[in-house]
Amino acid sequence: MTIDGRALRGDTTRQVVLDTALEMFAKQGYRATSVRDIAARSGITHPGLLYHFPTKQALLMAALKRRDEVDCIEEDDGVVEFADLDGRALLAHLVAGAAKNATKRGLVELFASLSVEATAPDHPAHEYFVDRYASLRATLVRGLEELDAAGQLRPGVVPAVTAAHLIALMDGLQIQWLLDPQTDMAGALAGYVNGLLVHPFDAG
Amino acid sequence: MTIDGRALRGDTTRQVVLDTALEMFAKQGYRATSVRDIAARSGITHPGLLYHFPTKQALLMAALKRRDEVDCIEEDDGVVEFADLDGRALLAHLVAGAAKNATKRGLVELFASLSVEATAPDHPAHEYFVDRYASLRATLVRGLEELDAAGQLRPGVVPAVTAAHLIALMDGLQIQWLLDPQTDMAGALAGYVNGLLVHPFDAG
DNA sequence: GTCTATAGCTTGATAGAC
DNA sequence: GTCTATCAAGCTATAGAC
Structure with missing residues (x-):
């Protein structure tokens, strides 16, 4: 599918946001983490993030699905x-x-x-x-x-x-x-x- | 200590608030329940509630202690x-x-x-x-x-x-x-x- | 695709009248 | 002891420029 590991991970904004979200949800919990914080750490603003994931809930679900994929690969x-x-x-x-x-x-x-x-x-x-x-x-x-x-x-x-x-x-x-x-x-x-x-x- | 069950339970505002808080924290969780909601259901305003319990945290702790008392008596x-x-x-x-x-x-x-x-x-x-x-x-x-x-x-x-x-x-x-x-x-x-x-x- | 700006709401908590 | 009024801060989400 890809030539190296980096390309497989995907360098699009979507993927960066998902990884950041997963990391921050993990560290602080879902409710205690704001969309603003995730966006800032992903290097964009929060409306920028909400372009990719229309709501915070949608972001959560996408992050959970991503986690399952990563888990499968790693374990x-x-x-x-x-x-x-x-x-x-x-x-x-x-x-x-x-x-x-x-x-x-x-x-x-x-x-x-x-x-x-x-x-x-x-x-x-x-x-x-x-x-x-x-x-x-x-x-x-x-x-x-x-x-x-x-x-x-x-x-x-x-x-x-x-x-x-x-x-x-x-x-x-x-x-x-x-x-x-x-x-x-x-x-x-x-x-x-x-x-x-x-x-x-x-x-x- | 008292003549009947009602008097034992205590009809002061404090007790009403505590029971209401316990019920609402139980249904929605601590973070998802606002002081305003608890106050409204207790029949007072939220500054009225905060007269008895200076902070939301104090209310939580008082509600947990009350729960332990009730539990002890009932069980x-x-x-x-x-x-x-x-x-x-x-x-x-x-x-x-x-x-x-x-x-x-x-x-x-x-x-x-x-x-x-x-x-x-x-x-x-x-x-x-x-x-x-x-x-x-x-x-x-x-x-x-x-x-x-x-x-x-x-x-x-x-x-x-x-x-x-x-x-x-x-x-x-x-x-x-x-x-x-x-x-x-x-x-x-x-x-x-x-x-x-x-x-x-x-x-x- | 990403930005600035802001709307619109809810929150915990305080000040001061009564 | 309870109220009205208000504060400052946080949030999600949207509008519209670029």
Whole structure:
């Protein structure tokens, strides 16, 4: 598609604005970040920005979509999608993701505050988050059922309930970590995950 | 102290404002609710409100304190404090609390949005939430250690990690429930709790 | 595509009358 | 204790020049 990395990233104003918006929403949250600030840091004025994204909400949605694209490229060395991983890799990926999140406070803040904010049915990002949670849950249920069929799950582990637990743990641990950065998100998550498996990760 | 319930509740403007503030903060969040709106719904003007609570932050803190009082009175038939329950009662109380929360969306919204918002060190409610989480965690660790000493915990259950899990599950399940009211918060929490105990709640 | 300028609104908070 | 009036600041969004 492109010759080098820079060209792939795209040097149009749109892309610069999106990256800046993502960074600032991440650092300060959606409501606390003004269109003016994003525009200024992008090297244009706010009406200039609003030419590309007609409203602040539109900018948010575009930034979230961009984030998903970047996430996909960065997290998988190949072209592997999260949803395509097998059961065990899925769980390993969750723990690794928690460890990775612990290096990006702003992004954790963005998704934590936004996922609560977007709980309101009339929020611009409501559908985005409903879909996000539903697909994450579906992927986890599928992975857990796969492990169950292979006899890899301890007795009493119910895929549907466990999927909800895993998502809740990730969200809840993020809050605790934001309140107290000493919190070991990945460790706590790994503790739960290993309790699910007949052959925990420690033992190979 | 008083002759009837009404007098106990207090009919001063202060109390009316506090209840209104609690309700509106719960429905819309702290930042999205203006002092004007609260005042109007309380039947006064906003300078009238600011006579009683000099700043919006002071109002928030007073409303949170009031909530804790109401909570204490309502939840415990006697004078028993949450922190005074024994290990098993503590866990039962968590599950019961989750079920009770499922009847009060507004309150769940308030604490969900506020606990993320207050993650910022300069937020007016930051210390309140840091203390809240620390004391809840300490109480749970104490209760779990108690159960452990009595041989009631399954092998491999570590009190410190499990306490963090329980708090994270409560927070995370609330988000899922807010996004989809079909979510069974109490059921999911009970599933985790029963996995901790040698003698689950089902079997007495 | 990007600018200057500004409309039009909401916010938290204050001054001072009653 | 509550009001009217007002401030200064912030915001999103629009109009129109270039």
